Amino acid sequence: xxxxxxxxxxxxxxxxxxxxxxxxxxxxxxxxxxxxxxxxxxxxxxxxxxxxxxxxxxxxxxxxxxxxxxxxxxxxxxxxxxxxxxxxxxxxxxxxxxxxxxxxxxxxxxxxxxxxxxxxxxxxxxxxxxxxxxxxxxxxxxxxxxxxxxxxxxxxxxxxxxxxxxxxxxxxxxxxxxxxxxxxxxxxxxxxxxxxxxxxxxxxxxxxxxxxxxxxxxxxxxxxxxxxxxxxxxxxxxxxxxxxxxxxxxxxxxxxxxxxxxxxxxxxxxxxxxxxxxxxxxxxxxxxxxxxxxxxxxxxxxxxxxxxxxxxxxxxxxxxxxxxxxxxxxxxxxxxxxxxxxxxxxxxxxxxxxxxxxxxxxxxxxxxxxxxxxxxxxxxxxxxxxxxxxxxx
Amino acid sequence: xxxxxxxxxxxxxxxxxxxxxxxxxxxxxxxxxxxxxxxxxxxxxxxxxxxxxxxxxxxxxxxxxxxxxxxxxxxxxxxxxxxxxxxxxxxxxxxxxxxxxxxxxxxxxxxxxxxxxxxxxxxxxxxxxxxxxxxxxxxxxxxxxxxxxxxxxxxxxxxxxxxxxxxxxxxxxxxxxxxxxxxxxxxxxxxxxxxxxxxxxxxxxxxxxxxxxxxxxxxxxxxxxxxxxxxxxxxxxxxxxxxxxxxxxxxxxxxxxxxxxxxxxxxxxxxxxxxxxxx
Numbered sequence: 001x002x003x004x005x006x007x008x009x010x011x012x013x014x015x016x017x018x019x020x021x022x023x024x025x026x027x028x029x030x031x032x033x034x035x036x037x038x039x040x041x042x043x044x045x046x047x048x049x050x051x052x053x054x055x056x057x058x059x060x061x062x063x064x065x066x067x068x069x070x071x072x073x074x075x076x077x078x079x080x081x082x083x084x085x086x087x088x089x090x091x092x093x094x095x096x097x098x099x100x101x102x103x104x105x106x107x108x109x110x111x112x113x114x115x116x117x118x119x120x121x122x123x124x125x126x127x128x129x130x131x132x133x134x135x136x137x138x139x140x141x142x143x144x145x146x147x148x149x150x151x152x153x154x155x156x157x158x159x160x161x162x163x164x165x166x167x168x169x170x171x172x173x174x175x176x177x178x179x180x181x182x183x184x185x186x187x188x189x190x191x192x193x194x195x196x197x198x199x200x201x202x203x204x205x206x207x208x209x210x211x212x213x214x215x216x217x218x219x220x221x222x223x224x225x226x227x228x229x230x231x232x233x234x235x236x237x238x239x240x241x242x243x244x245x246x247x248x249x250x251x252x253x254x255x256x257x258x259x260x261x262x263x264x265x266x267x268x269x270x271x272x273x274x275x276x277x278x279x280x281x282x283x284x285x286x287x288x289x290x291x292x293x294x295x296x297x298x299x300x301x302x303x304x305x306x307x308x309x310x311x312x313x314x315x316x317x318x319x320x321x322x323x324x325x326x327x328x329x330x331x332x333x334x335x336x337x338x339x340x341x342x343x344x345x346x347x348x349x350x351x352x353x354x355x356x357x358x359x360x361x362x363x364x365x366x367x368x369x370x371x372x373x374x375x376x377x378x379x380x381x382x383x384x385x386x387x388x389x390x391x392x393x
Numbered sequence: 394x395x396x397x398x399x400x401x402x403x404x405x406x407x408x409x410x411x412x413x414x415x416x417x418x419x420x421x422x423x424x425x426x427x428x429x430x431x432x433x434x435x436x437x438x439x440x441x442x443x444x445x446x447x448x449x450x451x452x453x454x455x456x457x458x459x460x461x462x463x464x465x466x467x468x469x470x471x472x473x474x475x476x477x478x479x480x481x482x483x484x485x486x487x488x489x490x491x492x493x494x495x496x497x498x499x500x501x502x503x504x505x506x507x508x509x510x511x512x513x514x515x516x517x518x519x520x521x522x523x524x525x526x527x528x529x530x531x532x533x534x535x536x537x538x539x540x541x542x543x544x545x546x547x548x549x550x551x552x553x554x555x556x557x558x559x560x561x562x563x564x565x566x567x568x569x570x571x572x573x574x575x576x577x578x579x580x581x582x583x584x585x586x587x588x589x590x591x592x593x594x595x596x597x598x599x600x601x602x603x604x605x606x607x608x609x610x611x612x613x614x615x616x617x618x619x620x621x622x623x624x625x626x627x628x629x630x631x632x633x634x635x636x637x638x639x640x641x642x643x644x645x646x647x648x649x650x651x652x653x654x655x656x657x658x659x660x661x662x663x664x665x666x667x668x669x670x671x672x
Contacts, residue, residue, distance in 0.1 A: 053564050074570040086565035090583045099579075100569035147569065157568075 002154035009059035034202035042211035079148035087132040229386040245280040255326030287355030290370035429640035450641035463622035471600035474539035482547030490555035508545035554588025
């Protein structure tokens with residue numbers, strides 16, 4: 001068990017490219033921290049620097065208070081689970097899991113006991129004598145976890161360990177990874193590009209973009225109080241809706257109509273010196289079919305009317321897609337998020353709004369629908385800096 | 394039933410094709426084997442299957458030092474050259490496959506150049522150099538050029554195999570507490586084994602079959618290998634044709650190659666790395 005501190009850790013490649021810039025993270029003993037971000041954001045580089053597989057260009061990495069920059073991976077007492085699992089194909093499952101213990105010159109009886117115990121935890125007992133090539137993806141993943149836990153290291157590093165599994169298995173494994181981590185209480189750093197994994201697994205989440213830490217906080221905090229446009233767009237699924245809007249005399253002129261700001265939001269925007277032109281963000285779950293709401297509830301928000309383009313019924317809820325007139329909010333952050341999602345080529349004029357409605361909504365494709373949204377859940381962003389103007393920190 | 398007939402027809406076609414190729418490839422070998430079993434009188438009768446069988450030719454070659462000593466030279470020189478070339482080749486190939494070092498392209502280019510260089514043009518300089526250095530007609534005098542010409546081949550084959558091994562396995566070994574040497578010995582080398590055996594076979598065959606260096610850089614039985622020695626075979630009198638004994642010697646020197654390949658073939662298990670990573 002250990003606490004891991006990254007103090008202004010930077011990775012610069014010989015060609016001058018910066019993969020990670022001055023990363024400051026303090027990971028407490030036993031904590032489960034997620035590094036999340038789109039591809040190329042430096043999350044794997046950061047993990048490899050903690051592991052010792054990549055050199056740290058500047059800054060300091062401390063494990064349990066001691067500087068670890070120059071330590072070889074084998075001297076850091078950290079176990080890693082790779083995206084590809086990296087199982088040794090010429091060894092059986094038992095030999096794979098015993099490998100770290102054999103290198104540590106542990107005696108045979110202890111090796112056997114520890115491997116059996118880990119196999120028990122991971123439900124691998126009946127596969128111990130098989131080769132990795134004869135295992136399914138989920139079993140290989142568990143062997144990789146087993147190899148990490150047998151020697152009770154100070155910390156686990158996991159590099160997208162679930163991304164090679166199919167969706168259903170990924171959900172199951174996600175739960176068991178969380179359970180295992182709680183059971184062992186070992187400090188864990190987990191890298192993923194999947195915001196669902198980030199939200200469900202971590203005690204704290206670190207959102208990265210272009211090698212720079214955007215925000216660190218509990219999943220719920222990041223969801224409710226994103227520090228900037230990037231975090232707001234990255235966290236949450238489906239992601240937050242963004243439209244360009246104008247602040248005028250305490251009211252917000254937007255493609256969703258003119259909205260009277262609530263006192264709380266007006267105060268925050270004033271404190272942040274909000275510019276006239278802003279980006280308005282609303283999460284899909286803060287919309288509702290106006291026909292389903294009581295009058296007094298409705299008074300807490302505003303409504304607009306638009307034609308439903310697409311309706312996805314999930315059984316427990318419905319997702320309605322609208323096109324509203326007006327400019328699409330275009331900022332560097334949002335374009336990067338769109339590029340990561342592969343959505344840059346989707347043509348369209350105006351802005352598409354996604355709203356999550358109750359399953360009992362009577363919305364129909366092609367018909368106009370009166371949509372209500374909660375005015376107190378709005379978020380305003382500065383289009384030039386991307387900063388959240390309604391951030392209450 | 395229809396499926397069954399189709400399969401039978403397919404099988405027959407493939408079997409025929411296989412037989413044609415095997416016969417085409419083996420006729421010269423069978424011919425020389427046939428010659429080696431013929432008596433002196435029936436040697437030139439043109440029959441594929443000897444009418445009179447004899448083992449006299451084999452008895453003759455093993456009766457003199459003219460064959461046994463070169464056989465020992467061949468085995469010793471080829472084995473030592475193979476071990477050294479594969480050992481050096483492994484290190485060089487690993488560096489080429491895994492590391493980025495200055496001059497890597499130059500190294501690969503030069504080794505390719507050596508492989509393509511016409512060996513005959515080097516015989517005269519080598520002859521002079523070796524005489525000056527006292528290497529002429531010694532084992533090292535043949536081992537050194539063999540290593541030089543076998544290395545490029547070894548590096549090529551081995552670096553292809555090393556490139557196939559997922560790099561993450563080495564990282565995993567390091568994370569599991571291995572030193573770089575342990576990671577190479579316990580994880581990378583076992584996985585590269587098929588490549589090492591393939592390379593060893595190719596290098597051994599190259600050394601074993603070489604005639605040019607063997608005839609040019611030796612003068613006595615101190616280092617003369619079998620292919621060179623065969624050309625010095627004589628009959629018991631100057632009027633006698635040594636065809637029968639040459640054929641017998643040719644058959645004998647083919648046997649180690651066949652054994653070598655059969656022995657190592659079982660270890661060349663393709664796809665050994667499957668299952669290491671999802672793919």
